[in-house]
Amino acid sequence: MSIIDQFSQVRVLCLGDVMLDRFITGAARRISPESPVPVLSVSSSATIAGGSANVARNIASLGGQCTLVGVIGSDGCGHELRHILEATPGVSPLLVASGDRPTTEKIRFVAQGQHMLRSDREETGPVPAEVEAAILAHVAAALPDHDLVVLSDYAKGVLTPTLIREVLALAAGRGAPVIVDPKSSDLARYDGATLVTPNLQEIWLATGISGESDESAVAAGRKVLERTGIGAVLVTRSEKGMTLVQRTAEPVHIPTVAREVADVVGAGDTVIAALALVVGAGGALDEAAYIANAAAGVAVGKRGTATVSRAELVSELDRQSRTAVTSSAMKVASRAAAAAQVETWKRHGLSVGFTNGCFDILHVGHIGIIEFARAHCDRLVVAVNSDASVSRLKGPSRPVNGEMDRAQVISAIGAVDLAVIFDEDTPEQLIEELQPDVLVKGADYEVSEIVGAASVMARGGRVLRFELVPGRSTTQVISRMTAGARS
Numbered sequence: 001m002s003i004i005d006q007f008s009q010v011r012v013l014c015l016g017d018v019m020l021d022r023f024i025t026g027a028a029r030r031i032s033p034e035s036p037v038p039v040l041s042v043s044s045s046a047t048i049a050g051g052s053a054n055v056a057r058n059i060a061s062l063g064g065q066c067t068l069v070g071v072i073g074s075d076g077c078g079h080e081l082r083h084i085l086e087a088t089p090g091v092s093p094l095l096v097a098s099g100d101r102p103t104t105e106k107i108r109f110v111a112q113g114q115h116m117l118r119s120d121r122e123e124t125g126p127v128p129a130e131v132e133a134a135i136l137a138h139v140a141a142a143l144p145d146h147d148l149v150v151l152s153d154y155a156k157g158v159l160t161p162t163l164i165r166e167v168l169a170l171a172a173g174r175g176a177p178v179i180v181d182p183k184s185s186d187l188a189r190y191d192g193a194t195l196v197t198p199n200l201q202e203i204w205l206a207t208g209i210s211g212e213s214d215e216s217a218v219a220a221g222r223k224v225l226e227r228t229g230i231g232a233v234l235v236t237r238s239e240k241g242m243t244l245v246q247r248t249a250e251p252v253h254i255p256t257v258a259r260e261v262a263d264v265v266g267a268g269d270t271v272i273a274a275l276a277l278v279v280g281a282g283g284a285l286d287e288a289a290y291i292a293n294a295a296a297g298v299a300v301g302k303r304g305t306a307t308v309s310r311a312e313l314v315s316e317l318d319r320q321s322r323t324a325v326t327s328s329a330m331k332v333a334s335r336a337a338a339a340a341q342v343e344t345w346k347r348h349g350l351s352v353g354f355t356n357g358c359f360d361i362l363h364v365g366h367i368g369i370i371e372f373a374r375a376h377c378d379r380l381v382v383a384v385n386s387d388a389s390v391s392r393l394k395g396p397s398r399p400v401n402g403e404m405d406r407a408q409v410i411s412a413i414g415a416v417d418l419a420v421i422f423d424e425d426t427p428e429q430l431i432e433e434l435q436p437d438v439l440v441k442g443a444d445y446e447v448s449e450i451v452g453a454a455s456v457m458a459r460g461g462r463v464l465r466f467e468l469v470p471g472r473s474t475t476q477v478i479s480r481m482t483a484g485a486r487s
Helices: 052-061 076-086 129-145 161-174 200-207 214-227 267-280 285-299 310-321 335-347 364-374 387-394 403-411 428-434 453-458 474-486
Strands: 011-016 018-031 038-051 065-073 091-098 105-111 114-121 148-152 178-181 232-236 242-246 252-254 352-357 379-385 418-422 438-442 462-466
Touching: 011 052, 011 129, 011 267, 018 052, 018 065, 018 076, 038 052, 038 076, 038 105, 052 065, 052 076, 052 091, 052 148, 052 267, 065 076, 065 129, 076 091, 091 129, 129 161, 148 161, 148 267, 161 178, 178 267, 200 214, 200 232, 214 232, 214 242, 232 267, 232 285, 242 285, 252 285, 267 285, 285 310, 335 352, 335 379, 335 418, 335 428, 352 364, 352 428, 364 379, 364 438, 364 462, 379 387, 379 403, 403 418, 418 428, 428 453, 438 453, 453 462
Parallel strands: 011 065, 011 148, 018 105, 065 091, 148 178, 352 379, 352 438, 379 418, 438 462
Antiparallel strands: 018 038, 105 114, 232 242, 242 252
16 A cells, blocks of 8 residues: 555656547447348447556556657547547646547447447558657657656557667666557567566467466466566456566466456556556566556446546455455565565554564464564564575475465465565565564574664664464474374
8 A cells, every 4th residue: 555655756658559439328229220230329428538548547547647648630539639638637648740640539339338339540550750750759858757658559550669669768778667568469579678568369479378377378478588678577367367477586476356347448558557656656566466456457347448546446455455365465575565665654653573484384383473573563574584595594305385375374364464585594684674663583592693683673673582382393393294104
């Protein structure tokens, strides 16, 4: 939630294919006598900014600020779209008018909540060189005042290979992340992007791998990373959730939470908007993916080209945090995300506790120290040794359970507010990064022997020792199990 509090400080520069979405709604109760087609008795119509303009609308509705760069035609639709965007709080449009192409317009005819027909008015060829130059000038002028760039590619001709390459170079020069919603089988055209978000169709066209299963989604994502200079891939898999594949971290699978789907129009725009705001606020990619997945869940429950508000997102995350499906996974954070969360807790006057361990096979001793620690603070961070760290400390046969499994099991304990995996032999560096108010360790250590104790006490914090539960340790559990197996 602390990341969402920071959305209002994030400025996103969004570049892509803007369009006008029209929804003509009514009832179809008879067949035309002129030809065998339904007759739509129109009851209402609505005009909404769509395409990359809907990404901008979602950024604004979630509380961020967006400068939108795009192309419109010198026509009535272009005038209408410009008027809509200029009247949208939080969106600053920088639109280039092109006299030789129409404003992209999609008209959807809807009867009894079902789409009957869609008609498109568009030109998908590359924009002329002078339009391309005008777009790049807008991006170059605006970029210094923004935290990151979004490329929203609907394959309508705005994001030419040259423009993509130039924008990525400008962003790299300023150290600005770039998030791409792609619409191409050649993902290498986005080389240098921080993150791309292909759907199942797009990842299949790019790699020849379906992405339907967890394993194939990981394989497809890794193939993209092997072939390109892209930083990470988030495969969006519709009702199967999302899979995040990064170069230096384990893949993360994010399930959807069951809910009624009203309309999938614009859900991808909501995803890219939420991703951008979390990354712009300093969140890690896995955290961004979890939050974007929640935002998409809200969007598909609405009809039409929908936006999601900050309040709706907070409510959905709270709802999900109360379910066993996602609560434990959402509490496992990267070190950077954990530091940001701890800082926010402290800013709100909450005391932060810290304890650590391997937690290889969870037992009552672990529960005891965790509950003891939580009783002496407002929020508790539990640090979990990585697999490599456990092996160095306990021997090559350990750990029994992998680091993500151990972290997620720890996170499922109600007393734990955040879990962080660390790779060092001791948590000393992590304690320095998080600066907890309370440090808890087992009573088998003297205070002078507890890693990080001196640092915590020097800042006015407390170091507490917990009396261990006799006869309870992972080593003893494993010994009993192996002795039973031998007998």
